[in-house]
Amino acid sequence: MTTWKQKRFWTAVSVTESAGRFAVELDGRSVKTPAKADLTLPTRAMAEAIAAEWRAQDGAVKPQTMPCTRSANAALDKVQVQHSEVADMLAEYGDADLLCYRADSPVELVQRQSEHWDPALDWAASELKVRLQTRCGIVHQPQDVKSLQSLRARVQALSAFQLAAFHDLVSMSGSLVLGFAAAAGWRSAAEIWSLSRLDETWQEEQWGPDEEAQAEAEIKRQAFLHAKRFYDFS
The missing domain is CATH 3.30.2180.10 (ATP12-like)
Known part of the structure; x- marks a missing residue:
């Protein structure tokens, strides 16, 4: 057919x-x-x-x-008509931000997370006026309500075109802080993507690379870089 x-x-x-x-x-x-x-x-x-x-x-x-065309279509056909719902969904990442959930061992991974992720949280404290708290393990522990409300207001203030790009910056990195950092140009999009992949990179170093996983990660990396480019256009 x-x-x-x-x-x-x-x-x-x-x-x-x-x-x-x-x-x-x-x-x-x-x-x-x-x-x-x-x-x-x-x-x-x-x-x-x-x-x-x-x-x-x-x-x-x-x-x-045609990634820019597709992103613009999404902004107008999807995000614009449900802006508040999309913004709220992304804001929820702040209460379970990737950067806040740390390993308790081995010591090398603990040190690497602290070395690479703490500066992003420090940037958020300085630029977003919100200090998210870290915790060990994967069990959810809520963040301060006022901090989350402040972050939510920032997400809600984005235009439909910005929010369409911001959606990918946050959802692909797993971090609201990294999404804001990428949008603001704190570091290059490639560097911020690498920060979001810190745990996966550690696993690859210990057990060796998986070609299928690497191919999938590269597709996501390119999408993340495009999202930053589209955000800058908006």
Whole structure:
């Protein structure tokens, strides 16, 4: 059974501006989202990145090669219509943040977590005005309610486009703090991704790499790097 694929039907791709918003046009017709909403974008940089993806299509359209277009579609069709729910879901990561749950042994792993994760928590205390507390083991221990409320308010304040990117920064790293740190440019997205993979890297050092797991991790790493790029466009 063959699957129908959309083929390139346009010649020219352009970016237009109206009332401070931007659109991508194919032969003078505005691009729509899958839900048929106007693909209206907040910045020219984002619009130009999306236009470049449409220009690069040759023959059959390949959505997997259009990450900015897909992220913009998600922002408009999904995040914008349920902004509060998405923000609340991401804010919940603060109460079980990856950086807060530490090993109690071996000592080398304990030291590595402290050396690499404590600076991120220190950054959050300085820049986000929230000090999350660490604990040993995996049993959940709630964080301070006021701290969580402060973090939730910050997430709720993000635009739909920012939140679409922030979703991946947080969910893929497992850390609300690392999501904020990546968005703010505390360190490079690649460095922050490595911080989120500290435990997995330790396991690989002890037992050797798993090729399938590494391939999956690389896909997630690329998605994380894209999310930071898209956030910066917004």
